[in-house]
Amino acid sequence: MKKIFVIAAATFISLASFANVDPITGKVLESFRTEFAEAKNVQWKSLDDAGLFQATFNYRNTELSAFYNAEGDLVATARYISKDNLPIMVAKEISNRYPDHIVRSVIEHISNGSTTYHVTLYGEKSSLIVSASPSGELSVFKKVKNRL
Incomplete structure (x- = not known):
């Protein structure tokens, strides 16, 4: 009986520890x-x-x-933010360069002390993912023609 209890306890402990193992x-x-x-x-x-x-x-x-x-x-780190939380210079430059596009989503990405905004824009003819610095410098990361 004592032996069964020890085996059961050992099994329980090992199962409990395996259940909490994270890869x-x-x-x-x-x-x-x-x-x-x-x-x-x-x-x-x-x-x-x-x-x-x-x-x-x-x-x-x-x-x-x-x-x-x-x-x-x-x-x-990365997180979704609302377009209203974009820095003023980024919002202004996107509005100036892509007046016919709508902001669909914004990801704020911080790496090595530097922040970049990845903005998905939707237009009638094309959709874009634009990378932006907080000062408003833009570069097109990806451009896709929309299907008509």
Whole structure:
């Protein structure tokens, strides 16, 4: 009886520990928990091609993505923002250069202390993804002709 109890306890402990094993390395997880202690609904993804790990989660009522390298260094964050939160110079330049396009979505991307805005624009003939610096410098990342 005592032997069965020990085996059952050992099995329970190993199952419990396997249930909590995360495919993300200890350094990455430790760094994430330090940086985003209040994170909820965390989902991890390995970006093998880039050698990064992506955590998507809710943090202070905002959905964020954080990107870590294998050493546990936070290399970038990204979040959707409303077009109303674009810097004035970005909004003004988009309006001037693409007056016939509507802003569909905006992703604020921060990496190496630098912020870039990826703005998806929709027009009658084409859709664009434009990258913008906070000062309003624009470059077309991708352009797609709309099907008529």
